[in-house]
Amino acid sequence: MAHASTRPYNFSAGPACLPLPVLEQAAAEMCDWQGSGMGVMEMSHRGPQFGAILAQAERDLRALAGVPDEFAILFMQGGALAANALIPLNLAHRGRVDVAVTGSWSAKSADEAARYALVQRVVDTRAEGYLDIPAPDSWALRDDVDYVHLCSNETIDGVEFQDLPNLRALGCEAPLVVDCSSNQLSRRFDWSRIGLAFGGAQKNIGPAGLTLVYVRRDLLQPALAACPTAFSLERVARENSMFNTPPTYAIYIAGLVFAWGLQFRWNGLQGLEALEAHNRDKAALLYAALDDSNLFENRVSSAVRSRMNIPFFLREPGLTDTFLAQAAQATPVGLLQLKGHKSKGGCRASLYNAMPLAGVQALVDFMQDFERRHG
Known part of the structure; x- marks a missing residue:
């Protein structure tokens, strides 16, 4: 079995690296979960064994993320x-x-919502390259909308809300909907400002296939008539996520990650506070190296730089492929999946919870050596 000292560092934006202890426990339980004689993938989702897995995963997620009881x-x-x-x-x-378009994913959200509603982009920074987030008090918010949507962290563009807007303080009574796919569990959220949050699991939580939805219970109303029953939040909540067969193995892995997160320690902290401090330290290390470099650069406004997804570019673009190839072959371990999104080019390092500080240090060391050789 691979050890942390020999595994390459995987900077993929998702599906992304998972904590090694989680992978090792999943491997040990692959054929027999806790003496049941079955692997989790073989279990009935209606059976007592998976019921216990699901219930524990929800308890641990609620504890780790600090999700109040008024949220399903x-x-x-x-x-x-x-x-x-x-x-x-x-x-x-x-x-x-209303949608705040601050990057590629919120733009997709606006386009999709426009299939079902009249959408206003209360801010749209595409023309400026998605490099900054205008202050919420400058947004053209309407007072009669069903909800206001934003993406708390733009995975492709590397911009992140450092604080969620307080819509009520801005005179807007609509609930705030947050796509938190790539920064859920990376930092504390103010749930009093959120009506609904959602995110794919394949970044900070587990394998692709699972989507988490955190919804304030007073918003669980009958869906529009056109909504497929399996997508009715009220129905799924009423059935405790068991209206249809859920992604059982992905939930099991997520549960292991939640348990790992609750025990995570960093600089005297534990749980989500430790994860947030660790993420802050990792991001600061890489941004400092970028800011000090004459060859590499990050173009995002410093006030909204993402801790999770850090796009960067070589000032000599012709060296990008060489950098990526050599990074993958770096010693003592490779630095994998650093290629930027196809829409942006360049490079991108995703520093999710499972990425250790040592991995970021290895990337910084390689970048500095590459600059000495090619700068």
């Missing part, structure tokens, strides 16, 4: 792209939605 936690399928459809189908009863 739903374990669903379809990813964030499907959630972009099911949310207006559940919430847009008046057919009016």
